[in-house]
Amino acid sequence: MKKRMSFADAVKYLNIEDFADRIFLSNSHGELMHLGDYIDFAAHIKDPSWFRLLFITCVEFAEKTWQHPEHCFQHMPRLMADAAAAIHRINRKS
Numbered sequence: 001m002k003k004r005m006s007f008a009d010a011v012k013y014l015n016i017e018d019f020a021d022r023i024f025l026s027n028s029h030g031e032l033m034h035l036g037d038y039i040d041f042a043a044h045i046k047d048p049s050w051f052r053l054l055f056i057t058c059v060e061f062a063e064k065t066w067q068h069p070e071h072c073f074q075h076m077p078r079l080m081a082d083a084a085a086a087i088h089r090i091n092r093k094s
Contacts, residue, residue: 026073
């Protein structure tokens with residue numbers, strides 16, 4: 001049986017270790033369910049070389065446009081999906 005990855009393992013694999021504390025503390029009501037998102041990302045992404053750039057792009061977007069950007073780490077799957085959709089729309093127009 002494959003060992004389940006820890007949150008620390010996941011952020012290391014995704015090359016976002018420097019954000020680990022911010023991710024961990026980003027919950028608004030004390031819940032930690034969003035930590036599982038990062039474990040899932042790491043478990044399913046075979047080549048994470050692109051992940052950090054998209055992650056930072058999403059964080060910077062939230063820092064510029066959200067009222068509470070510190071909570072963006074709870075919503076990273078949605079932020080990344082929205083970013084991917086926007087990139088897809090731009091590429092279709094080209």
